[in-house]
Amino acid sequence: xxxxxxxxxxxxxxxxxxxxxxxxxxxxxxxxxxxxxxxxxxxxxxxxxxxxxxxxxxxxxxxxxxxxxxxxxxxxxxxxxxxxxxxxxxxxxxxxxxxxxxxxxxxxxxxxxxxxxxxxxxxxxxxxxxxxxxxxxxxxxxxxxxxxxxxxxxxxxxxxxxxxxxxxxxxxxxxxxxxxxxxxxxxxxxxxxxxxxxxxxxxxxxxxxxxxxxxxxxxxxxxxxxxxxxxxxxxxxxxxxxxxxxxxxxxxxxxxxxxxxxxxxxxxxxxxxxxxxxxxxxxxxxxxxxxxxxxxxxxxxxxxxxxxxxxxxxxxxxxxxxxxxxxxxxxxxxxxxxxxxxxxxxxxxxxxxxxxxxxxxxxxxxxxxxxxxxxxxx
Amino acid sequence: xxxxxxxxxxxxxxxxxxxxxxxxxxxxxxxxxxxxxxxxxxxxxxxxxxxxxxxxxxxxxxxxxxxxxxxxxxxxxxxxxxxxxxxxxxxxxxxxxxxxxxxxxxxxxxxxxxxxxxxxxxxxxxxxxxxxxxxxxxxxxxxxxxxxxxxxxxxxxxxxxxxxxxxxxxxxxxxxxxxxxxxxxxxxxxxxxxxxxxxxxxxxxxxxxxxxxxxxxxxxxxxxxxxxxxxxxxxxxxxxxxxxxxxxxxxxxxxxxxxxxxxxxxxxxxxxxxxxxxxxxxxxxxxxxxxxxxxxxxxxxxxxxxxxxxxxxxxxxxxxxxxxxxxxxxxxxxxxxxxxxxxxxxxxxxxxxxxxxxxxxxxxxxxxxxxxxxxxxx
Numbered sequence: 001x002x003x004x005x006x007x008x009x010x011x012x013x014x015x016x017x018x019x020x021x022x023x024x025x026x027x028x029x030x031x032x033x034x035x036x037x038x039x040x041x042x043x044x045x046x047x048x049x050x051x052x053x054x055x056x057x058x059x060x061x062x063x064x065x066x067x068x069x070x071x072x073x074x075x076x077x078x079x080x081x082x083x084x085x086x087x088x089x090x091x092x093x094x095x096x097x098x099x100x101x102x103x104x105x106x107x108x109x110x111x112x113x114x115x116x117x118x119x120x121x122x123x124x125x126x127x128x129x130x131x132x133x134x135x136x137x138x139x140x141x142x143x144x145x146x147x148x149x150x151x152x153x154x155x156x157x158x159x160x161x162x163x164x165x166x167x168x169x170x171x172x173x174x175x176x177x178x179x180x181x182x183x184x185x186x187x188x189x190x191x192x193x194x195x196x197x198x199x200x201x202x203x204x205x206x207x208x209x210x211x212x213x214x215x216x217x218x219x220x221x222x223x224x225x226x227x228x229x230x231x232x233x234x235x236x237x238x239x240x241x242x243x244x245x246x247x248x249x250x251x252x253x254x255x256x257x258x259x260x261x262x263x264x265x266x267x268x269x270x271x272x273x274x275x276x277x278x279x280x281x282x283x284x285x286x287x288x289x290x291x292x293x294x295x296x297x298x299x300x301x302x303x304x305x306x307x308x309x310x311x312x313x314x315x316x317x318x319x320x321x322x323x324x325x326x327x328x329x330x331x332x333x334x335x336x337x338x339x340x341x342x343x344x345x346x347x348x349x350x351x352x353x354x355x356x357x358x359x360x361x362x363x364x365x366x367x368x369x370x371x372x373x374x375x376x377x378x
Numbered sequence: 379x380x381x382x383x384x385x386x387x388x389x390x391x392x393x394x395x396x397x398x399x400x401x402x403x404x405x406x407x408x409x410x411x412x413x414x415x416x417x418x419x420x421x422x423x424x425x426x427x428x429x430x431x432x433x434x435x436x437x438x439x440x441x442x443x444x445x446x447x448x449x450x451x452x453x454x455x456x457x458x459x460x461x462x463x464x465x466x467x468x469x470x471x472x473x474x475x476x477x478x479x480x481x482x483x484x485x486x487x488x489x490x491x492x493x494x495x496x497x498x499x500x501x502x503x504x505x506x507x508x509x510x511x512x513x514x515x516x517x518x519x520x521x522x523x524x525x526x527x528x529x530x531x532x533x534x535x536x537x538x539x540x541x542x543x544x545x546x547x548x549x550x551x552x553x554x555x556x557x558x559x560x561x562x563x564x565x566x567x568x569x570x571x572x573x574x575x576x577x578x579x580x581x582x583x584x585x586x587x588x589x590x591x592x593x594x595x596x597x598x599x600x601x602x603x604x605x606x607x608x609x610x611x612x613x614x615x616x617x618x619x620x621x622x623x624x625x626x627x628x629x630x631x632x633x634x635x636x637x638x639x640x641x642x643x644x645x646x647x648x649x650x651x652x653x654x655x656x657x658x659x660x661x662x663x664x665x666x667x668x669x670x671x672x673x674x675x676x677x678x679x680x681x682x683x684x685x686x687x688x689x690x691x692x693x694x695x696x697x698x699x700x701x702x703x704x705x706x707x708x709x710x711x712x713x714x715x716x717x718x719x720x721x722x723x724x725x726x727x728x729x730x731x732x733x734x735x736x737x738x739x740x741x742x743x744x745x746x747x748x749x750x751x752x753x754x755x756x
Contacts, residue, residue: 020480022756055428055699076699077668096668096699097657098716101708102398122660151696152658152666159660279475280530282500282537288530290455290474290756297426299676299695317677319561320432320531320727321454321474321756337477337501349698350671354731356754375754376734378400378668378699 006331019366022295023275024355025342026370028362030271031248032064037267038230038247039068050074050093050223052245055349057374059087061248066090072116074243078103079377085114087373093118093223095179095243097144097152099126101133108133120144120179122154127166127173133170141167142179142223145208147201149183157211164217177221178212181243186228189269191194191258198229202236209238227268230258251348255298272348273306275359276323278339287326287335291343294320294354300346308341310334315343393623397744399655400673402733403720406740409626410442415645416447416608416625421636423612428452428471428557428601430623433727435752436736437465439626441465450494451529452621456481457755463492465751471496471601473557473621475522475530477504479511484510498522498557500532505544505551512550519545520557520601523586525579527561535589542595555599559621564606569636575609580614587616605646606635615726627727631678650726651684653737656717664702665713669721672698672732680722686719688712693721 019025042049051065054076062084063074070093075081079116081094098107098119107130111117121127122144130139143163146153160178167174182201188194205222212219222240225233227247233239246254249272260267274295280288296303296317303315305325312328325335335341345351356375360368397403420427429443432454440451450469453459457553459472476485476497485508499505500522508517519539524531532538538556546553560579566572583600590597600618603611605625607706611617624632627650638645652673658666674681674695681693683703690706703713713719723729734753738746 020756076697097715099657100655118407122658146660149696150661150664150702151700153661154660277477279477280500282524282530282532283528286528293675293677293725294731294754297671297676298728299671318527319454320731322529324528336506337475347671350676353672353698354754376672376732378398 019275019280020342021275021277021360022027022291023359024352024357025273025371026358027204027271027273028275028360028367030269031061034248034268034271035065035068038244039070041230042242045333047234047239048241050091050241050243051248052076052095052243053080053084053374055245055249055352057352059084059089059371059373059374060370062089065248071241074245078106078377080374081117082106083374083377085110085117090114090161091116093142094122094173095120095181097121097123097126098130099123101129104133108135108139111139112136118142118176118277120246121163122152124163125165127163127170131170131172138172138174140174140176142177142221143167145178145180145205147224148184149181151183153180157208160208161212161215161217163214165215166217167212175217177219177223178205178208180208180224181226182224182229183226183235186226187253187257188228189256189258191261191263194228195232198232199236202238205238206236212300217223227254231260244277244359246348249348250350251300251351252302252304252344252346255344256301266358270306272345272351274303274343274345274351276343278325278335278337278341279322281337283333284323284334286326288318289323289325289341290321292317292319292322296323296343296345296354297347297350299350303343303346306342306344363368386648397653397718397737399653399718400669401653401737402730402735402738403651403653404749405649405651406437406603406738406739408647409439412646413443413446414647416622417448418619419608425612426619428469428619428621429626430454430473430621431458431462431752433623433625433677433730435489435730435750436748436750437462437467437751440467443626443719449619452623455756456484456753459495460484460488461505461752461755463488463495468492469494471498471520473498473559475499475504476508477501479507482508482511482575486517490514496520498530499541499545500530502541502544505541509548509550515552516552518552518554518639520555521545523551523558523583524558525558525560525582525602525677527559528559531558538586539590539593539595542590542597543593546595549744553595555597556583556586556603558586558600558602559604560602560607560714561604564604565631565635566606567634567636568674569641571637572606573610576610577614580616583616584614605632606637609638611684624726627638629678629720629729630680630682630724633722634679648684648722649657650729652681652699652723652729654719654721656703656713656715656719657700658742659713659715662712664704666696667701667703667719668699670695670697670700674701674721674723675725675732678726681721681724684720684722
């Protein structure tokens with residue numbers, strides 16, 4: 001489902017002021033610096049980088065990450081995998097279990113036409129269902145291990161061994177390794193606390209690897225980790241590859257996570273913004289902008305103002321399509337109808353998923369308009 | 379931007395079990411009963427009904443509401459108005475201020491090609507900007523009055539008079555009346571408290587009408603109200619038309635609002651559901667379904683289970699694409715990978731906006747697949 005970007009003009013080349021709003025902005029220079037920094041980090045640590053596309057849902061961003069050295073892309077849905085795979089992105093790993101005959105058939109079809117596709121499993125029946133539809137190229141499967149996120153994944157090393165053996169012994173399937181994604185750690189704000197928790201996860205994964213190796217099923221690949229834990233995901237020599245996603249775009253919540261030991265801001269900078277227009281200035285206490293519940297993720301902290309709002313102003317939601325810019329006491333500056341205000345989104349992934357289009361900005365110039373290729377794709 | 383429904387098959391005619399998930403379900407029988415009940419209510423009270431399309435974003439739902447007697451549709455964005463207007467829906471009222479030269483031009487163009495279009499204004503400069511682009515058919519404008527929602531709207535009766543006079547005296551514009559939408563009241567759970575607050579709003583609107591009438595600017599139309607206040611919006615003879623939206627679909631939060639004096643459930647029933655699939659059952663404490671932050675609104679209460687989950691189970695979010703079904707203590711029933719579970723959405727409007735497609739169900743049979751025509755349209 002390609003958005004007809006040319007017939008639904010959200011913005012025109014030339015500048016920020018010409019954007020229709022609310023508009024999703026991508027700061028290309030910040031994006032490229034984030035991409036380069038994570039690529040350099042992984043070169044230093046010797047890990048492969050397979051960025052998570054659930055964050056950006058964009059073929060163009062994926063290509064930039066791969067050009068900088070990424071080995072592929074993680075996808076949280078089969079739909080995302082199909083969009084990227086069909087655009088020629090190699091090395092797609094579907095990080096959520098693929099269940100049921102229809103999805104198995106879609107995965108098998110995608111496997112025929114793309115390079116390096118992998119999927120995960122935590123259930124014997126689901127593994128059998130996948131095998132039953134593979135007719136051509138064998139399908140690479142990772143055993144998903146629960147490392148405390150209380151989501152998907154087998155609960156024990158023994159269960160991992162049983163599933164790995166089933167995969168290894170089933171015609172049409174290849175046991176490609178294990179996934180251990182510690183989603184529950186990524187947003188722990190304190191560096192030391194998060195590092196300790198991640199060390200425990202690494203220990204658990206190391207144990208699973210040892211048990212598998214003892215049964216002749218040493219995992220060729222161990223994949224996991226994220227932006228929050230990237231600074232120590234390599235430390236125990238367990239995670240051969242990093243699945244970080246948010247680093248590319250960042251958001252208000254990740255701004256609160258101390259990503260490095262020295263507690264300084266960084267190393268990744270905000271690259272995603274929402275541009276809005278002041279549509280009402282009838283009150284002296286606040287102005288109304290055209291971004292509300294349908295323009296910003298609502299599962300995190302409040303959005304913060306990035307540009308255009310008076311010093312000290314605070315945002316609050318005012319329904320589906322509106323938000324308030326509450327003026328700070330003591331600041332007489334007031335917005336006018338038509339002014340442009342930009343916001344840092346609370347949580348990048350669900351914010352991106354609200355939009356059909358990125359406005360790729362180079363400084364103040366709109367350089368390109370990219371579809372959010374996998375918006376809403378399951 | 380038409381979704382290619384035929385090439386992105388989410389579901390197939392024949393039944394709930396064949397839906398790919400997460401899928402947005404519309405219970406056609408409940409929808410039609412809701413539509414009929416509100417239409418009957420408005421006939422009894424003598425109010426016109428102009429349902430709010432921000433809830434359903436669907437040409438098909440709009441047509442059903444108009445077939446049942448609605449005078450048109452309210453739209454929260456110009457994009458929604460363009461989608462409905464171009465599909466031939468008459469009587470579209472854009473309930474948010476239209477500002478800036480580009481939006482003014484879009485509105486003027488839409489006015490040329492649709493019947494009964496109206497817009498609102500709360501700012502003199504915005505009114506002048508609208509007038510400057512009207513070349514053909516005059517544009518009907520309502521003065522938006524702030525009745526306590528602290529969003530858009532002029533703050534006083536005097537400001538309303540000044541704006542009404544400007545509109546009435548500007549060539550190309552028609553003063554069509556006033557809008558006074560009490561968004562801040564709609565989700566007050568207690569009936570009596572909400573009724574008292576709504577009475578105060580009616581009093582305020584009546585005062586504005588009297589002041590306008592005193593200046594020879596009696597408003598031809600007074601529009602406002604919502605699902606939460608519908609039972610008493612007519613009581614003071616002020617609101618000539620009702621803008622209710624949520625009644626058509628309902629949600630968990632509106633399930634907590636006592637809509638009638640007797641405190642009984644009703645009169646509107648849940649018509650919107652999210653269907654999900656169990657993708658992991660590796661834990662004995664919970665199962666994982668494929669609906670998370672990107673499948674359900676996150677600005678309200680937790681979603682509730684409608685069908686398919688064991689008695690007493692509770693939902694929690696587990697990331698972008700997953701949710702947990704927490705089993706109740708003492709209930710040994712367990713879900714299996716592949717089971718279908720249906721949820722009541724927390725807040726209907728932002729939930730609908732996450733999807734490209736409705737699955738219109740008649741009982742257990744998928745009768746039709748409708749686009750969410752105005753998804754993401756601004």
